[in-house]
Amino acid sequence: MTTIASLRDFLTGANPVADHRPWPRVVVDEVRWLALREHLATVDWVLLGLWGERGAAGSFAVHAALRDESEDAAHGIAVVTLPCPQRRFPSLAAARPGAIRLERMMADLFDLIAEGADDARPWLDHGQWPTRHPLAEAGAPAPRPATDYAFLAAEDASAPDAARIHQIPVGPVHAGVIEPGHFRFSVNGELVVRLEQRLGYVHKGIERLMVGKTPAEGARIAARISGDSTVAHGLAFARAVEAALALELPARAHWLRAIMAELERIANHVFDIGAICNDATFPLLLAELTVLREQTLRAAADCFGHRLTMDRVVPGGVAADLDAAGIERLRGLIATLAPRFRRLIHIYDEKPSLLDRTVGTGITRLALAHRFGAGGYVGRACGRGQDARRNPGYPPYDDLEFEVPVLPEGDVHARVWIRAKEVEASLGLLRQLLDGLPAGPIAVAVPAAGGEGMALVEAFRGEILTWVRLGGDGRIERCHPRDPSWFQWPLLEAAIDGNIVADFPLCNKSFNCSYSGHDL
Numbered sequence: 001m002t003t004i005a006s007l008r009d010f011l012t013g014a015n016p017v018a019d020h021r022p023w024p025r026v027v028v029d030e031v032r033w034l035a036l037r038e039h040l041a042t043v044d045w046v047l048l049g050l051w052g053e054r055g056a057a058g059s060f061a062v063h064a065a066l067r068d069e070s071e072d073a074a075h076g077i078a079v080v081t082l083p084c085p086q087r088r089f090p091s092l093a094a095a096r097p098g099a100i101r102l103e104r105m106m107a108d109l110f111d112l113i114a115e116g117a118d119d120a121r122p123w124l125d126h127g128q129w130p131t132r133h134p135l136a137e138a139g140a141p142a143p144r145p146a147t148d149y150a151f152l153a154a155e156d157a158s159a160p161d162a163a164r165i166h167q168i169p170v171g172p173v174h175a176g177v178i179e180p181g182h183f184r185f186s187v188n189g190e191l192v193v194r195l196e197q198r199l200g201y202v203h204k205g206i207e208r209l210m211v212g213k214t215p216a217e218g219a220r221i222a223a224r225i226s227g228d229s230t231v232a233h234g235l236a237f238a239r240a241v242e243a244a245l246a247l248e249l250p251a252r253a254h255w256l257r258a259i260m261a262e263l264e265r266i267a268n269h270v271f272d273i274g275a276i277c278n279d280a281t282f283p284l285l286l287a288e289l290t291v292l293r294e295q296t297l298r299a300a301a302d303c304f305g306h307r308l309t310m311d312r313v314v315p316g317g318v319a320a321d322l323d324a325a326g327i328e329r330l331r332g333l334i335a336t337l338a339p340r341f342r343r344l345i346h347i348y349d350e351k352p353s354l355l356d357r358t359v360g361t362g363i364t365r366l367a368l369a370h371r372f373g374a375g376g377y378v379g380r381a382c383g384r385g386q387d388a389r390r391n392p393g394y395p396p397y398d399d400l401e402f403e404v405p406v407l408p409e410g411d412v413h414a415r416v417w418i419r420a421k422e423v424e425a426s427l428g429l430l431r432q433l434l435d436g437l438p439a440g441p442i443a444v445a446v447p448a449a450g451g452e453g454m455a456l457v458e459a460f461r462g463e464i465l466t467w468v469r470l471g472g473d474g475r476i477e478r479c480h481p482r483d484p485s486w487f488q489w490p491l492l493e494a495a496i497d498g499n500i501v502a503d504f505p506l507c508n509k510s511f512n513c514s515y516s517g518h519d520l
Contacts, residue, residue, distance in 0.1 A: 007045055007068035010036065011078055020452040021243040025063075025079035033082045033090055036064070040095035044070045046373040048077070048456070049465040050092065050102040051480040052110040054136050060084040060112060063480075064092065065454065065465060067373075069386075077392060079454065079467070084112060087136075091117035098372040098487045105520070109135040109207070121150060124200040124519060134208055154186030154194035164188050168501065172201050179515035183504070190500040195493045202519045210479040215241045215315040215446055218476050222466070223310050225481055226517030231257075231264040232459030233481060233517070234313035236466035239394065240479075241315040243453030244470050245446065251438045253317035254395040259330070259433050260300070260309045260318075261458075262426040267296040268460040269419040269426075270341065272512050276416055277348060279505040280357040288344050292337055299333040302326070317443025327434050338427050345420045358413040362495040362507035365410060374487045376462025377418040378511060382410030388458040400432050412510040422460075448474030459484060461514065483517030 014026035028036070039045065048065035055061060061083050068076040082089050091114035092099040103114035104123035111133040114120070125132070127144030154165055165186055172180035180201035186194040206225055210218050222237035223230045235257055242249065274289030297307040303326035304312050312320045322330075348354060364374075366383040375386045385406040389397040405421035407414040450472040457464045462484030469478045492511045496504055 006070065007066055007076060007078055010039065011080075014080075017081070017452070019244075019450070020079065020454075021246060023077040023079065023454060025081060025452065027081045027083065030082065030090065033080070036080060037090060037092055037095050040066075040092060044068065046370070047092065047096040047098050048373065048463075049467070049480065049482040050099050050106070051467065051482070052106040052112045052135070053478055054110060058137065060087050060110065060136070062089045062106065062112060063467070065467070077456075087111055088113050088115050090115055093117050093119070096371065096373070097490065098374075101486060101490070102482075109133060111136045111139075124203045126200060134205065149198055151184045151196050151198075152194065165193060172198075181515050185501060185504070187501055190502070192496050192499055192501060192504070195496045195504070197489060197493060199489065199515060200519050202516050204516070204520065206520045207478075207480060210476050213476050214474065215470070215476070218468075218479060219314050220311060222479075222481060223313070225520075226483060226485075226514040227308065227310075228268055229264070229459045229461065229464070229483070229514065229517065230308050230310045231260045231313055232457055232464055233466075233483075234311070235261060236455045236457040236459075236464040236481065237468070237479070238313055238315045239455035239457060240453040240466040240468040241446070241470065243455060244451035244468055245449055245453070246451070247316065247444060247446065249317055249395075249444060250441045251396070252321075252440045253442050253444075255433055255437050256318045256320075256322060256442060257313055258396050258400075259322065259430065259437075260304065260312060262429050262433070263296055263300050263330075264309065265426045265460040266337075266423055266430075267293050267300075269423045270296070272509070273345075273348070273416055273419050275512075276358070276412065276506065276509045277354060279509050280354055282351065282354050285344060285348060288340075292341060292344075295333060295337060299329055302329050314443070316446040317441075319443070321442050322437070327437070330430060330434055334427055334430055338424075341420075341423060341427075348416070355413065357503070357506060358416060358510075359411060361412045361503050362499060362510060363410045364491050364495045366408070368491060368494055369410075372487045372491060374462065374484075374491055376458075376460070376484050376488070377415050377422070378488045378491060379462065380404070380406050381414035381418045383408045386463065388456045388463045392456060394455075394457070396433070399436075400429055402429050412506055415510040446474075450474070461485065461512070461517075462488065481520075483514055485513035485515075485518040489513045489518060 011026050014028050017025040046067045048067050050064050053061045061081050064080045106112040108122055108125040126146045131138040168185040170183040172182045182198040184196045209221050223234040225233045270289045271293040274286035278286035300309050301307045304320045364382045369379045369382050369384045385404055387404045402425045405418050450470045452469045454467045465482040467480045471477045496507050
């Protein structure tokens, strides 16, 4: 195999697609796709996303978004497209395991088959849908019991016989207010030998719902992909539409979006820290940090008219402005929250019995996080410092100073501390945003025109990718939103390996992956 120096070199000679922004999209044949798979196994390219499409006249294609992390942001990202006239394509999963579940999802939705894949089981389709392959030529359903699923076998080399391995099924219905998901534990005594997840229970048909909608209508759907990331998903969708149309936004719109995004980040992180402590039997911090979350949500409601600032980020700008009273309201929130948060984190760090549960528990290895392309606090807690606000970057963060915290340990404790450091960074960003908020309009008109666009946005969990194609009438022909949880859920399976069953709630909460964002 000839060594390719960069992703940019690999794209040379491929067939570029016009009107795809801000990064290139190229169409390749199977030979070049196979070469791509070989290079993914050896070079520093990260798989950002993988999705299918049914085009005009029943044509099918697979799109892979890639980032060359040895390249600068301007040239290190691209989308590679492989036409699939026979609905078959060479699997990328052996080179990048983050592709496994995405390939299974494409088989369910599009009847696009990844040849050579080790895992061809259905993923989102539990055999209960009214039609098969709803984004392809929808066929007659093939109903099967929702419990009909072949979990992987587990073996323990230290056990004298297989009888020592037993299974513990958990879910999909859980205690308390939580989304459904099934966890199958294979255990030897209390030690977890294998954890396997089965998700898809909250599949909502997001991608099908998007088709034919206007950008304004699509924005409402995007805002509901995962309710705790409504700003981030709304922002990713809006930026993808704006890229497709080459729209330039007024500066004030960018800054208001960032204020909403950082409020969302703070609210989620403080609550997560409390919930992790609660799962380690220290409910005091959950109670106290829930108060800080509530104060943040109330401030958002006072300033933008909605506790979660849902539907406030729209294509073309924002739907709510921030007046002088709102600025002072947020400054008051910062003044109240910052010292209280530091005190609570000090309490966490001074409790040996609490640290005994979090330090060294549920370790994620850097090499595995890199192979899956996992970011957010999961990636940063094990040394992977990717943050979309910096790379590739987007306004107004290129005008702001902030820390991207990184720790090497990869355990529950590190994931707590990354959250804590991100709260401090977000408070600093809010101060800068409020002090420097420019005057001017908050939105521009969105024309009814066509184009293709992609966006990368940093949510509180990590990087969201959204890709959109608009037809000539300005309506959505195809939209694919990829939540960070697609690349983080599999790492939870690895993190719990070798830990005891009782530590699973702690590990699970330290990841806090989204069911809804993943299930589409």
